[in-house]
Amino acid sequence: MKLDSKIPSGPLAQKWDKHKFDMKLVNPANKRKFDVIVVGSGLAGASSAATMAELGYRVKCFCFQDSPRRAHSIAAQGGINAAKNYQNDGDSVYRLFYDTIKGGDFRAREANVYRLAQVSVNIIDQCVAQGVPFAREYGGLLANRSFGGAQVSRTFYARGQTGQQLLLGAYQALCRQIGKGNVKMYPRTEMVDLVVVDGHAKGVIIRDLVTGEITAHAADAVVLATGGYGNVFYLSTNAKGCNVTATWRAYKKGAAFANPCYTQIHPTCIPVSGEHQSKLTLMSESLRNDGRVWVPKKKGDTRRPDQIPEEERDYVLERKYPSFGNLAPRDISSRAAKEVCDEGRGVGPGGLGVYLDFADAIKRLGEDTIRERYANLFDMYEKITGENAYKTPMRIYPAVHYTMGGSWVDYNLMSSIPGLFVIGEANFSDHGANRLGASALMQGLADGYFILPYTIGNYFASEKQPKPKLDHPEFKKAMEGVQALTKKLLSINGKRTVTSFHRELGKLMWDKCGMARSAESLKEALKRIPELRAEFWKNVKVTGEGAALNQDLEAAGRVADFLEFAELLCLDALTREESCGGHFRVEYQEEGEAKRDDEHFAFVSAWEYQGPDKPPILNKEPLVYEEVHMSTRSYK
Numbered sequence: 339m340k341l342d343s344k345i346p347s348g349p350l351a352q353k354w355d356k357h358k359f360d361m362k363l364v365n366p367a368n369k370r371k372f373d374v375i376v377v378g379s380g381l382a383g384a385s386s387a388a389t390m391a392e393l394g395y396r397v398k399c400f401c402f403q404d405s406p407r408r409a410h411s412i413a414a415q416g417g418i419n420a421a422k423n424y425q426n427d428g429d430s431v432y433r434l435f436y437d438t439i440k441g442g443d444f445r446a447r448e449a450n451v452y453r454l455a456q457v458s459v460n461i462i463d464q465c466v467a468q469g470v471p472f473a474r475e476y477g478g479l480l481a482n483r484s485f486g487g488a489q490v491s492r493t494f495y496a497r498g499q500t501g502q503q504l505l506l507g508a509y510q511a512l513c514r515q516i517g518k519g520n521v522k523m524y525p526r527t528e529m530v531d532l533v534v535v536d537g538h539a540k541g542v543i544i545r546d547l548v549t550g551e552i553t554a555h556a557a558d559a560v561v562l563a564t565g566g567y568g569n570v571f572y573l574s575t576n577a578k579g580c581n582v583t584a585t586w587r588a589y590k591k592g593a594a595f596a597n598p599c600y601t602q603i604h605p606t607c608i609p610v611s612g613e614h615q616s617k618l619t620l621m622s623e624s625l626r627n628d629g630r631v632w633v634p635k636k637k638g639d640t641r642r643p644d645q646i647p648e649e650e651r652d653y654v655l656e657r658k659y660p661s662f663g664n665l666a667p668r669d670i671s672s673r674a675a676k677e678v679c680d681e682g683r684g685v686g687p688g689g690l691g692v693y694l695d696f697a698d699a700i701k702r703l704g705e706d707t708i709r710e711r712y713a714n715l716f717d718m719y720e721k722i723t724g725e726n727a728y729k730t731p732m733r734i735y736p737a738v739h740y741t742m743g744g745s746w747v748d749y750n751l752m753s754s755i756p757g758l759f760v761i762g763e764a765n766f767s768d769h770g771a772n773r774l775g776a777s778a779l780m781q782g783l784a785d786g787y788f789i790l791p792y793t794i795g796n797y798f799a800s801e802k803q804p805k806p807k808l809d810h811p812e813f814k815k816a817m818e819g820v821q822a823l824t825k826k827l828l829s830i831n832g833k834r835t836v837t838s839f840h841r842e843l844g845k846l847m848w849d850k851c852g853m854a855r856s857a858e859s860l861k862e863a864l865k866r867i868p869e870l871r872a873e874f875w876k877n878v879k880v881t882g883e884g885a886a887l888n889q890d891l892e893a894a895g896r897v898a899d900f901l902e903f904a905e906l907l908c909l910d911a912l913t914r915e916e917s918c919g920g921h922f923r924v925e926y927q928e929e930g931e932a933k934r935d936d937e938h939f940a941f942v943s944a945w946e947y948q949g950p951d952k953p954p955i956l957n958k959e960p961l962v963y964e965e966v967h968m969s970t971r972s973y974k
Contacts, residue, residue, distance in 0.1 A: 339594060339946045341959045344748040345449045350965045351431075354453040357749070358792055362799030369394030372798050373557040373805060375542055376400070377529045377584055380409030381501070381508055381779060382762025383563030385786025388511035391520035393791055398555060399512070400524045400544060402579055402892075406509050410565055410577045411782065414501030415715060416624030417483065417493035418465075418779040420458040425482050429490040431455045436966060438777060441487040441667050442742070442770020443919035443934065444968045445600070447942070447961065449749060450767045454777075457784040462494055464787055468507035471496050473711075483627050483711075485775035487667040487973070493776040498622050498715040504779055508786070528892065530823075531816045532560065532588045532758065535806045539588075539758035543816045547892060550885040552820055554813045558805050559757045559794055562588060563786070566741035566763040568601065570900045570907065571852070572844020574738035575607060575620040581896040582903045585745045585764050593753040594944040594957060596746035596766035598903070599911035602773055602920045603853050604739035605631075605671035608722055609691040616837075618737040619722055621694070622715055623775040626664045628699035628708060629732065631655050631675070633692050637682035643693055643731050654678055654692070662973040669772045669920045669932075670973060672736035676853050677930065679735070686733045695731035736853060740778060742769040742920065743910075746944040746959075750793035751785060754944070756801060759794060761785035766942065771919025824884045827894045832877030836893045839874050843867070843897070843904055851908050856924045860912040864905060871901040906954060910943050913956060936968050 346357040364372070372395050376387040379401040387399040403409060421434040435455040439446055462480070466472065472494050473481040482491040496503040515521040526547045533541035533554065541556040567582035568574040589595045606626065608619045632651045639646065654674050659666040666674070675692045678684065685691045700708055705728055709716070716727050723733070745753050745760035747767055752759050762782040769777065806812070850863035874897070882888040916939045917923045917932035926933045942959040 339754060339944070339955070339957050341594070341746065341754070341944055341957055342748060343447065343959060344750055345447070346749065350449065350452050353449050354456060361792060361796035364795045364799050366394055370396065372396065372559070373398070374559050374561060374794065375555060375557040376561045376563060377542065378409070378563035378565065378762075378764070379403070379406035379512065380411035380563060380565060380762065381505055381782035382764070382786045383561070384409070384505065384508035384512045385783050386561055386563060386761060386790050387521055388508060388515050389787050389791045390794065391515035397515070397521045398524065398557065399521055400527045400529060400542070402526065402528045402547060404525050406512060406523070406525075407505065409505060410580055411505045411779070412502040413575070413577065413620065414779050415498045415620065415622035417485065417495035417500045417776040418461065418504065418783070419485065419492050419774070419776045420462045420494060420780065421455055421492060422459055422462060424479055425491045427490045429492050431459070433490065434458060434492060437488050438768070438774060439770070439966055440971055441774035442772050443932065443971055444770065444936070444940070444963070444966070445918050445961065446768060446770030448963050448965060452965075453789070454768050454781060454784050457788045458780050460788055461780065461783045465504060465507050465783075468510060470503050470507045473497065483624055484665055486623055486626065486665045486671065487662070487774040488665070489662070493624070495624065498624065498712050501779060504783065508783070529564075529584045530587070530820045530895065532591045533812050533816045534591050534755060535810060535812045536803065538756045538801070538803045540803070540806050541813060543820050545820070548887050550883070550888060552817060554808050554817055556805050556808055556813070558803070559759060559797060561790065562745065562758070562760045562764050563762050564764045566744065567903060568738045568741050570844070570904050571738040571847045572841050573610065573615060573618050573848070575604060575618050578617055581899065583896050583899045585760065586899045586903050588745060588753065588755065588758060590947050591755065592947065593755045593758055593760070594746035594946055595743070595906060596942050596944045597743035597910065598907040598945070599914060599921050600742035600771045600919065601738060602668060602740040602742060603672040603736045604668055605675055605736045606694065606734050607737035607739070608719065609686055609733055609735040611687070619718070620737075620739065621719060621732060621734060623668070625694060625712060625715060625732070628703075628711070629664065629694040629696050630698060631664055631671070631692055631694055633678045633683045633685060635683070639683070643695070652678070652683070659973045666973045667772060667774060669922070672853060673922065673930070675734075675736055691733040691735045693731035694734050696727060697731070700728065738848070738852070740773050742766065742771060742773055746942065750796065751790050752793065752797065757797065757803065759790055761790055771921055823895070824891065827878070827880045827891060827898070828884055830875065830878050830880065832879045834877050834879060836878060836880065836890060836897050839870065839878060840893070840897045840900065843870060843901060846870070847904055847907070851911055854922050854924050855911050857912060860908050863908045864912065867901065867905045867908065874898065874901055906945055909954070910945065914939055914943065932971070940968065
C-alpha cells in the first residue's frame with residue numbers, strides 16, 4: 339500500500355487556502371447528480387450531512403440512535419477550542435497549532451493541525467449564528483476558560499453541556515435539510531459492511547435495528563463519522579453503543595487503520611464502584627480550572643478530607659508541573675494520579691481515587707459563581723455518588739475516554755480506499771498521541787462544516803466513477819457475507835453471554851494495554867486474545883432471531899469486531915518501542931515521563947489488512963515538521 343498524504347506544497351500558513359483554490363470544483367447544478375452516504379450523525383456526521391445537502395448534494399444519513407440528538411457528542415461537557423483571542427491573553431492561530439502539536443507529543447501531521455487551528459475561528463461564528471448559547475462575559479463578548487495543555491483561555495463553553503448545545507445547532511441545520519428533502523434520515527440503523535466497486539467505496543450494507551431487515555444502499559461516496567473505539571476496554575466514558583464496527587469493517591475492505599494504540603485516558607472520571615458497572619462517568623476537564631487535585635501525604639490515611647490539614651496534603655499536579663498546575667494535559671495528569679494511588683495514597687474505596695477540591699475557589703469566588711459555571715456537573719456527581727461536591731471534594735480517577743487512532747486519511751480526509759472519507763474521532767488525523775481537552779468538538783465540526791464539503795467535491799470532479807446499480811455483484815456478495823455472519827452468530831447457541839466476553843476482553847485490555855504497557859504485558863495479551871476469540875465463536879449465546887429487534891445480536895457483532903481489533907491495538911503498542919502521549923511503555927521513560935524515540939518512531943503506523951489469520955502489514959507515513967522543532971515535552 340502506498341500512502342500519499344496529499345499535503346499541499348507551500349508555506350504552512352498558506353497550504354489550506356492554496357489547496358482550496360487548486361482543488362477542482364463541481365458546478366452547483368451538477369452537485370444534484372451526486373449521492374453521498376453519511377454514517378453517523380454526531381457533530382461530525384450531522385454537520386457534514388447538513389453542509390453537503392446545503393451545497394446541493396443528495397445525502398442519506400444513517401445512525402443507530404433513535405434520533406441524531408442522542409449521538410455521543412452530547413457527552414462532551416467542557417468546551418470547544420478556538421483561537422479567537424477574545425481574552426487578549428496572547429492566543430493566536432499559531433499558538434493553538436503549537437499547543438495541539440505539543441499536546442499530541444509531536445506525533446500528529448503538521449499540515450492537518452495547522453488547518454484545524456485556522457478553521458477553529460470560523461466554527462465559533464457558525465455556531466453563534468445557529469444560536470448556540472455560549473456563556474458570555476458581562477459586556478456581551480463570549481466567555482472563555484482554560485483547558486489542559488494551554489496557558490491561555492481559548493475554550494468556549496455552555497456551562498457543562500457544550501457538546502449537547504453544539505449538537506443541537508448541527509441537528510437544527512440537519513433538520514432543515516431533512517425538511518427540504520435534501521437529506522434522507524435513517525435512524526435505528528447500523529452499517530454492517532462497506533461495498534467497494536472497482537477499488538472505490540460505492541455503498542454500504544445496513545441492518546434495520548428494529549425489523550432486522552438487511553438492505554443495500556449505493557452512492558458516489560461514503561463518509562464514516564462513527565466515533566471512536568474506546569469501548570474495546572469495556573469500561574470507558576463512552577456510551578454503551580459506541581463501537582469500532584464501521585471503521586473495522588472498512589479496514590477489512592482495504593482502509594488502513596492508523597495508530598490504534600493511541601488511546602486517551604481521562605484523569606477526571608468518577609471512580610469505579612464495582613463489578614456491576616457497564617460504563618464510567620466523565621467529569622469535565624473544565625472542573626480543573628477551579629478544582630485542585632490532592633491526596634494525603636501519608637500512605638493509608640483514611641481520615642475524612644476536612645480532617646486532613648493543609649500541611650498534610652500533596653497537591654500533586656501543582657507540585658510536579660508548576661507552570662500548568664491542575665491543567666496539565668490529560669495523559670500526564672492521569673499518570674500522576676495513578677502514581678500516587680500505586681504508592682498507597684489514593685482515597686475512597688480501594689484507594690483508587692484522588693480528590694478534586696473546590697473549597698479554595700468557593701472561598702475566593704463564592705458558591706454562586708461555581709454553580710453558574712458547573713451546576714449540572716455537580717448535580718450529576720451528586721446523583722451518582724450521593725456526595726455534595728460543594729461541601730466535600732469530588733473523588734476522581736483516570737478512565738479510558740477518547741481514541742486518537744482511527745482510519746488513516748490523507749489531507750482531504752479520504753481513506754486509503756478512494757471515495758471513502760472518514761471524519762471526526764473515527765479518523766486519526768489531528769491529535770497525535772494525546773488529545774488536548776476541548777479539541778474533539780473542534781475537530782468534529784471543522785471536518786464536517788469546513789473541510790469535507792470542499793474535499794469531497796474535488797473527488798467527484800477528479801474521479802469519473804459512476805454510481806453502481808444495486809444489482810452489481812459486489813452488493814450481492816456483501817449482502818451474502820452479512821447474512822452468513824448473522825446466521826453464524828445465531829447458530830452457536832453456547833453457554834456464555836456476549837457481555838461476559840466483552841467484560842473479560844475489556845479487563846484484559848485495561849490490565850495489559852491500559853495506562854501502562856510493557857513488552858511482557860502486551861505479549862500476554864496477544865497470546866490470550868486469540869484464545870478468547872476462539873472461545874467466543876464456539877461458546878457465545880446469542881438469543882432471539884435475525885429478522886427482528888435483537889439487541890443481543892447487535893452487541894455480538896460489535897464484540898466480535900472488538901475481539902479482532904484488540905489484537906491490532908496490542909500489536910501496534912508492541913511495535914511502537916517508545917513512550918509518547920497516551921501510549922506509555924514502562925520500558926521507555928525518563929524520571930517518570932514519556933520518553934520518545936524520534937529517530938525511529940516519528941511516523942504514523944498505518945496497518946493494512948491481509949485476510950483472516952494473516953498478520954497485517956505495517957505501512958509508515960513519516961512525520962515531517964517544517965515549522966516546529968520536535969522537543970521533549972515539558973509542562974514543568
